[in-house]
Amino acid sequence: MNIVVCIKQVPGTTEVKIDPQTNTLVREGVEGIVNPFDTYALEEGVRLKERFGGVVTVVSMGPPQAEAALREAISVGADQAILLSDRAFAGSDTLATAYVLSRAIARIGDYDLVICGKQTLDGDTGQVGPELAQRLGIPFVAYVSKVEAIQDGQMRVQRLIEEGHELMEAPLPCVMSVVKEINVPRLPSLRGMMRAKGAQIPVWTARDLDIEADRVGVAGSPTRVIRVFFPQRTRKSQMLEGTAESQVEQLVERLRETKLI
Amino acid sequence: MGIQIDLEKCTGCGACLPACPLDALELAEDKPRVKDNCNLCGACRDACEYDAIIIEEAPEKIAPDTGFRGVWVFAEQRQGQLKGVAYELVSKGRELADSLGTELGVVCFGHQVQGVEQLVAYGADKVYLVDDPALAHYQDDLYAHQLARLIEEHRPEILLAGATSLGRSFIPRVAAMLETGLTADCTGLDIDGDTRLLLQTRPTFGGNIMATITCRARRPQMATVRPHVFKKGIPKDGRQGQIIRIDFDRSAVTSRTKLLGFIEDLTEKVRLEEADIIVSGGRGLGKPENFQLLQELADVLGAALGSSRPPVDEGWIPYSHQVGQTGKTVCPKLYIACGISGAVQHLAGMQTSEVIVAINHDPHAPIFEIATYGIVGDLFEIVPMLIARLKEARG
Ligand SMILES: Cc1cc2nc3c(=O)[nH]c(=O)nc-3n(C[C@H](O)[C@H](O)[C@H](O)COP(=O)(O)OP(=O)(O)OC[C@H]3O[C@@H](n4cnc5c(N)ncnc54)[C@H](O)[C@@H]3O)c2cc1C
Ligand SMILES: Nc1ncnc2c1ncn2[C@@H]1O[C@H](COP(=O)(O)O)[C@@H](O)[C@H]1O
Numbered sequence: 001m002n003i004v005v006c007i008k009q010v011p012g013t014t015e016v017k018i019d020p021q022t023n024t025l026v027r028e029g030v031e032g033i034v035n036p037f038d039t040y041a042l043e044e045g046v047r048l049k050e051r052f053g054g055v056v057t058v059v060s061m062g063p064p065q066a067e068a069a070l071r072e073a074i075s076v077g078a079d080q081a082i083l084l085s086d087r088a089f090a091g092s093d094t095l096a097t098a099y100v101l102s103r104a105i106a107r108i109g110d111y112d113l114v115i116c117g118k119q120t121l122d123g124d125t126g127q128v129g130p131e132l133a134q135r136l137g138i139p140f141v142a143y144v145s146k147v148e149a150i151q152d153g154q155m156r157v158q159r160l161i162e163e164g165h166e167l168m169e170a171p172l173p174c175v176m177s178v179v180k181e182i183n184v185p186r187l188p189s190l191r192g193m194m195r196a197k198g199a200q201i202p203v204w205t206a207r208d209l210d211i212e213a214d215r216v217g218v219a220g221s222p223t224r225v226i227r228v229f230f231p232q233r234t235r236k237s238q239m240l241e242g243t244a245e246s247q248v249e250q251l252v253e254r255l256r257e258t259k260l261i
Numbered sequence: 262m263g264i265q266i267d268l269e270k271c272t273g274c275g276a277c278l279p280a281c282p283l284d285a286l287e288l289a290e291d292k293p294r295v296k297d298n299c300n301l302c303g304a305c306r307d308a309c310e311y312d313a314i315i316i317e318e319a320p321e322k323i324a325p326d327t328g329f330r331g332v333w334v335f336a337e338q339r340q341g342q343l344k345g346v347a348y349e350l351v352s353k354g355r356e357l358a359d360s361l362g363t364e365l366g367v368v369c370f371g372h373q374v375q376g377v378e379q380l381v382a383y384g385a386d387k388v389y390l391v392d393d394p395a396l397a398h399y400q401d402d403l404y405a406h407q408l409a410r411l412i413e414e415h416r417p418e419i420l421l422a423g424a425t426s427l428g429r430s431f432i433p434r435v436a437a438m439l440e441t442g443l444t445a446d447c448t449g450l451d452i453d454g455d456t457r458l459l460l461q462t463r464p465t466f467g468g469n470i471m472a473t474i475t476c477r478a479r480r481p482q483m484a485t486v487r488p489h490v491f492k493k494g495i496p497k498d499g500r501q502g503q504i505i506r507i508d509f510d511r512s513a514v515t516s517r518t519k520l521l522g523f524i525e526d527l528t529e530k531v532r533l534e535e536a537d538i539i540v541s542g543g544r545g546l547g548k549p550e551n552f553q554l555l556q557e558l559a560d561v562l563g564a565a566l567g568s569s570r571p572p573v574d575e576g577w578i579p580y581s582h583q584v585g586q587t588g589k590t591v592c593p594k595l596y597i598a599c600g601i602s603g604a605v606q607h608l609a610g611m612q613t614s615e616v617i618v619a620i621n622h623d624p625h626a627p628i629f630e631i632a633t634y635g636i637v638g639d640l641f642e643i644v645p646m647l648i649a650r651l652k653e654a655r656g
């Protein structure tokens with residue numbers, strides 16, 4: 001059972017504060033971490049390998065610093081890691097990212113399952129997984145919360161939707177995205193950390209992957225950010241005063257005025 | 262193509278650095294330098310007083326096909342009932358179609374779906390209905406294939422869909438099939454009058470920054486929108502529109518995945534994502550039994566029950582109730598936070614709610630900064646009082 005896990009390095013917090021004086025971003029102390037959702041993907045990959053044997057390969061597309069995220073993945077049980085990095089990839093949107101990942105996975109070749117996180121903290125779209133599945137021409141199962149069985153080339157899983165859990169069967173190979181409910185990621189072991197330190201992490205570039213230049217980076221991304229701005233906080237906050245009774249009374253009054261109750 | 266800094270004009274003032282949402286500029290010998298992660302958004306150019314930043318875009322290889330016309334909405338159903346978000350998008354889609362002077366098409370897949378005619382009353386000019394037992398339940402492969410086929414045939418310039426678990430899992434596949442752009446979780450949609458482009462605005466970085474995104478050269482321009490972001494309009498009786506029935510070609514595609522069963526979440530009486538009112542509890546509840554109290558308040562209000570992360574981690578309530586960055590994103594009309602401090606990760610999932618009420622005994626809790634109404638007090642005193650008062654009001 002060969003498994004590929006896709007992880008991304010993201011800024012360490014969504015706590016991007018805004019400097020009230022200059023109305024600009026304060027980014028101090030923000031360092032790169034493994035996208036939290038991807039830690040569940042990684043853990044599930046390692047667990048499935050422990051159950052069924054095989055190799056867990058972690059891939060990440062990003063700048064050279066993303067190597068740190070890959071080492072972290074090795075420290076918690078991934079067998080090997082590959083960094084997909086090239087100036088040409090910079091500025092890729094989800095469609096272009098999925099294309100690069102699909103080229104890399106095709107090159108890895110012999111795989112049974114690709115696991116993604118539910119979404120990233122920064123991109124926050126959850127689109128890379130399904131777009132990748134489409135590019136690879138294999139099925140996609142979103143929001144998996146439990147892998148029940150893998151047998152005869154079929155995988156039986158539960159997935160979380162609004163109304164509850166769906167029980168699904170999908171043929172391998174396929175791509176799945178996982179939610180937090182699926183497991184509790186382990187901490188790195190001492191041996192893992194040693195391995196991570198010494199591991200060779202190959203870097204694959206656009207040339208290694210036979211990438212068509214106009215399908216990646218800014219040129220290959222149909223979407224374009226044309227403006228960024230800080231949201232206006234239009235909400236006025238009001239603290240209700242007085243005794244508990246009077247506060248409750250005021251609240252009910254206000255909610256009634258706005259016809260919410 | 263790319264970004265250039267005119268070092269003659271640049272004074273090295275550094276105003277561009279903090280303007281960059283991606284931290285893609287650094288100072289090198291007193292002049293800014295562009296790092297690899299620049300996506301040419303132009304925020305630095307706008308911040309530069311000296312016109313020293315030039316961004317050149319390569320001409321798009323694929324020219325926009327002017328043959329694409331019309332706004333489409335994918336109307337999601339479950340068990341034969343149209344979802345609320347379908348009506349919301351039809352209302353928004355109507356607005357967009359009007360400003361483009363084009364028609365609004367609505368696509369619906371399912372079997373014996375109720376109230377499809379209503380979609381016309383809400384603003385659809387054409388409803389493309391594909392009714393087949395095979396489509397009664399959501400099937401990734403079948404839905405993706407069928408939607409892509411219809412788009413190729415009818416060529417709408419815009420397609421909107423709900424950012425539900427269903428929409429989020431198959432709409433990206435359709436975008437990849439059509440090699441076009443897709444913007445997730447838009448909170449604002451407008452038309453640029455000059456270019457007919459769809460201006461898609463969405464929160465990033467947990468809602469701390471908004472980004473406006475366009476898809477210039479490929480069609481359709483695709484966007485998903487969360488439930489409750491747009492208002493459901495008022496249906497107009499007697500509005501004219503067509504219902505076009507389309508046969509589902511079973512031989513064209515088979516579903517590789519199979520739905521074997523469904524386990525309903527019985528702890529959730531009202532669905533969080535669709536609820537108008539949410540009553541939510543945090544670590545301040547202290548123990549699992551105390552969710553009973555919140556459930557009581559939720560029952561009186563007809564509300565759904567939400568939670569911050571600690572109660573979920575402690576096992577007091579299932580994960581499906583978690584609101585926030587690693588849980589669900591909700592935007593109800595009313596969100597009542599009880600014993601929740603208001604960490605950014607929680608706010609990321611609920612700060613777009615219309616009215617927020619916070620009950621917390623710590624006057625410095627950050628939740629009060631974003632609450633519409635704040636009550637500083639013990640939730641075990643306030644909530645029972647509120648329940649009693651609401652029951653009394655109801656008589
Ligand atoms: C990567 C990551 C992802 C995360 N994702 C999420 C997420 O999706 N959702 C989420 O919620 N959190 C998430 N968190 C956790 C988040 O940072 C906070 O720890 C969490 O939201 C705090 O929950 P809380 O407000 O219930 O608890 P606390 O912060 O402990 O606050 C409890 C509050 O209750 C008040 N209180 C106590 N007793 C009473 C009483 N009797 N009456 C009135 N008030 C009382 C206290 O004053 C306090 O303000 C995430 C964290 C990380 C690092
Ligand atoms: N640059 C990347 N490299 C590797 N995997 C990625 C990358 N971007 C996204 N992914 C994967 O796709 C998932 C969804 O990402 P997103 O669509 O950005 O929300 C993530 O949880 C990762 O598993």
